[in-house]
Amino acid sequence: MGFLIENIRLKELVAVVNENHAFFDDLLVFLGDKGFRDLQSFIMSSNSGRALGVISDYLELDSGAQLFDGLGRPYANSKARWVFLSWVLRDAPSQRLGPLVKHIEGETTLSKKSNLLNQLRIGIQPLFPEAASWEWPALAEVLIARLEGSRRALKGTLFEAVVRRALVETFRKHDIDLRIGEKQVAVEDETYDVQVFGLEETLLMPVKTRETMGGGHANLFTRDIHKAVAVAEMAGHHCLPVVIAESWGGRLEDLACENFIYIQANPNEIGKIEPLLLAELEGLIDVFKRIS
Secondary structure (H helix, E strand, C coil): CCCCCHHHHHHHHHHHHCCCHHHHHHHHHHHHCCCCCHHHHCCCCCCCHHHHHHHHHHHCCCCCCCCEECCCCCHHHHHHHHHHHHHHHHHHHHHHHHHHHHHCCCHHHHHHHHHHHHHHHHHHCCCCCCHHHHHHHHHHHHHHHHHHHHHHHHHHHHHHHHHHHHHHHHHHCCCCCEEEECCCCCEEEEEEEEEEEEECCEEEECCEEEECCCCCHHHHHHHHHHHHHHHHHHHHCEEECCEECCCCCCCHHHHHCCCEEEECCCCCCCHHHHHHHHHHCCCCCCHHHHCC
């Protein structure tokens, strides 16, 4: 199989970022209505009370503009403006800021978020004093980085759904009486994306994807797969890992499980993966029948 040279991930991210340019323009219109000539003048404002009111009004604004996540899906308006302002201020709305909100002064969630963003605005002023830092080209680079993290998390959920759908189709085709769990499950400190329940046995299926080929993270990826299999087997469950990677140096034969699925494809090629997965599942019909 030939390797995918084109950086599809970056191509898709740039397309989403370009779609989000309109959301940035909508912010500029809003700031203009509030008396600010541009984003920099708002960020650098010394009038903290005025800026706080502007942030609060912006979080409640519903102008019809849409902000898209890493898979190109629109955020709900109630979340979009919080997410976007967090990104503009070079911070992470869910991973870092979310847990901080409850500790910030304010009687409502809106006031807490507004206070937090205003504090971040003041703190970032000396770090990015140049006008260029608050113009679209610079912010587009920030969005690419933030959306990549969003996209990675969302794609994990996406492939989880792909595996469930393929299992449903395969079990229906071969009249196999197995139930597929609707949610992930945690065993000790490991999370398994898909569960398949037989009468007396449970099959756990971790779904692992990797786009790149080398580097230290490749070793962590391999270690993660081996640990997921080992924990499941020690807990008395069968484990069937699904590995989707263009090039993976780990030895599948060394896994502490009887069966595995390895699809040698770039996870960005979603359209190619589902038929390959269905073909792999066809080769495991006897395995599924044994636990049904």
